[in-house]
Amino acid sequence: MHVIFLGTGGSIPTPKRGLSAIAVRRKNELLLFDCGEGTQRQMIQAGVGFHREAKIFVTHMHGDHVLGLPGLLQTMSLLGRKKKLEIYGPQGIEAFVEAMNRTVRFSLTFPLKVTEVEAGLVCEEKEYTVYAVQSNHLDSSLAYALVEKLRSGRFSPQKARRQGVPEGQLWGKLQQGLSVSLANGKKVEPEMILGPARPGRKIVYSGDTGQSENIVKLAEKADLLIHEATFEDELTERAVEDGHSTPSMAAETAKKAGVKRLVLTHISARYKDAGLLLGQARKIFVNTDVAEDFMRLELPLQD
Numbered sequence: 290m291h292v293i294f295l296g297t298g299g300s301i302p303t304p305k306r307g308l309s310a311i312a313v314r315r316k317n318e319l320l321l322f323d324c325g326e327g328t329q330r331q332m333i334q335a336g337v338g339f340h341r342e343a344k345i346f347v348t349h350m351h352g353d354h355v356l357g358l359p360g361l362l363q364t365m366s367l368l369g370r371k372k373k374l375e376i377y378g379p380q381g382i383e384a385f386v387e388a389m390n391r392t393v394r395f396s397l398t399f400p401l402k403v404t405e406v407e408a409g410l411v412c413e414e415k416e417y418t419v420y421a422v423q424s425n426h427l428d429s430s431l432a433y434a435l436v437e438k439l440r441s442g443r444f445s446p447q448k449a450r451r452q453g454v455p456e457g458q459l460w461g462k463l464q465q466g467l468s469v470s471l472a473n474g475k476k477v478e479p480e481m482i483l484g485p486a487r488p489g490r491k492i493v494y495s496g497d498t499g500q501s502e503n504i505v506k507l508a509e510k511a512d513l514l515i516h517e518a519t520f521e522d523e524l525t526e527r528a529v530e531d532g533h534s535t536p537s538m539a540a541e542t543a544k545k546a547g548v549k550r551l552v553l554t555h556i557s558a559r560y561k562d563a564g565l566l567l568g569q570a571r572k573i574f575v576n577t578d579v580a581e582d583f584m585r586l587e588l589p590l591q592d
Contacts, residue, residue, distance in 0.1 A: 290315045290490055290588045292513065295331035296323075297580040299497075299519045299533075299555040300353050307331050307582055308353040309555060311494060311515060313435060315417070318342040322433060322494045328357035329364040335583055339365045340372065344412070346419065347378030348496025349430035350385065359389050366398045373400040377411055377419075379429040406431070408503075417489065422507045424498035426532040432496050434507050437489020441466050441479070443592070448482045490588050493548075497555060499529055500538045508546035512588055515580070516542060517555035522569045536566045540573035554580040 291314045298306030308325025312332070319341040321328075332339065347355050358376070365374070376382065386403045408431070411419040416438055421431040444464045446456075454460065454477055459469045466479045493508040495501075495516040508514045519533035528535050534542075536553060543551040551574050556563050563579040570577040 292492065292515075292586040292588065293335050293337060294552075294554065294580040294582060294584045295328055295335060295337070296325045297554045297556060297582055297584075298353075299517070299557050301558050302327065303558045303561075305561075305582065306556060306558075308357070309348075309496075310357060311554070312337050313492060314341075318344075320419075320435060321345045323348055323354040323496065324357035324361055325353045326356045327360070329361045331582065332361075339368050340370055342372055344375045344377065344419075346411070346433050346494075347376065347382055348424070348432065348494070349379055349427050350381045351427075351497065354496070355382075355385065358386065359393055362389075362397065362401070363393070363395050366395060370399045373402060375412075376401070376403045377406050378403075379407070379431055380405055381429070420507065422501075422503040424496055424504060425501040426497040426499065430496055430498065430532075432498060432501070432504050432507060433494050434511070435490075435492045437491070439486040440489060440590070442484035442486050445482055445484065449477075452477050452481060454482070488591055490590065492588070493546075495534075495539075495542075497533060499532050499534055500542065505542050505545045508542065508548055511546065511548045513550050513552065513586065514543050514546065514548040515552050515554055518553040518566050518570065518579075519555050519557050521560070521565055536570035536577075537573055540570040540577060543574045543577070549576065551577040552580050552586070553577065556580075 293312040295310035296307030309323040310328040311322045313320040383403050408423045411421050418436050420434045424430045424432040462469050463479050463482045469477050491511040492513045493511045516539040517534050518536045518539045520528045522535045522537050525535050567579045
């Protein structure tokens with residue numbers, strides 16, 4: 290699973306930072322969190338591609354998080370996309386997409402499903418779920434967690450042989466968590482062969498938010514917390530007024546949640562060098578980085 294930061298700026302773009310968009314490539318699927326202006330161009334530069342199975346999760350209806358949708362949908366259509374695209378977002382996302390289709394007047398070449406969501410389970414697939422909580426920005430702003438389900442334990446050839454299971458198709462079924470019956474009538478259960486279930490990965494994206502206990506709970510033990518840090522610590526009062534965070538506020542959330550890694554994003558255009566923000570966060574949570582456009586992270590599976 291790879292995380293690609295397509296846009297890491299806040300409110301307005303800069304020569305070095307586009308607006309909010311984070312891509313997660315998981316197997317053959319693309320999960321896009323927010324879609325600020327120019328996201329389709331950032332996807333081209335990053336080599337993300339437009340034809341994968343895809344879902345888009347919008348945190349809130351501010352322009353720097355949603356105005357990239359018209360261009361992205363048009364680009365996908367011009368390139369002949371055929372696979373269904375799913376968009377999830379807070380109240381207002383359905384009306385926005387409907388108005389866009391009605392006024393811009395381009396024909397989609399693919400099925401589009403738009404779903405308005407609230408805090409709770411947003412979607413569930415065979416191998417992962419996406420949850421949302423209310424963040425501390427707008428009445429209808431959300432933070433999201435991508436949580437992979439537990440994987441089967443490691444297969445033990447030695448245990449399989451001791452149980453008399455011949456190599457081949459039956460080994461494959463046991464690896465899939467299925468019971469098998471041997472020629473002598475003996476039934477072998479997967480737990481007799483497999484080790485303990487192994488954890489998946491967990492990524493949490495705050496969207497725009499002030500400090501929030503909801504996000505602390507959502508991010509508990511996450512492999513990666515992507516948290517906004519719009520203003521430096523000296524502007525804490527401004528951050529609180531605007532429903533944003535400082536590096537120290539983001540770092541406190543990471544520390545409370547016990548996450549493995551924190552990446553700061555949504556950096557104000559006033560900061561040409563984000564080193565100040567990084568230093569402030571690392572005083573509280575050492576394993577912190579500041580996102581840059583096109584930065585890539587790989588999250589390997591845990592054994």
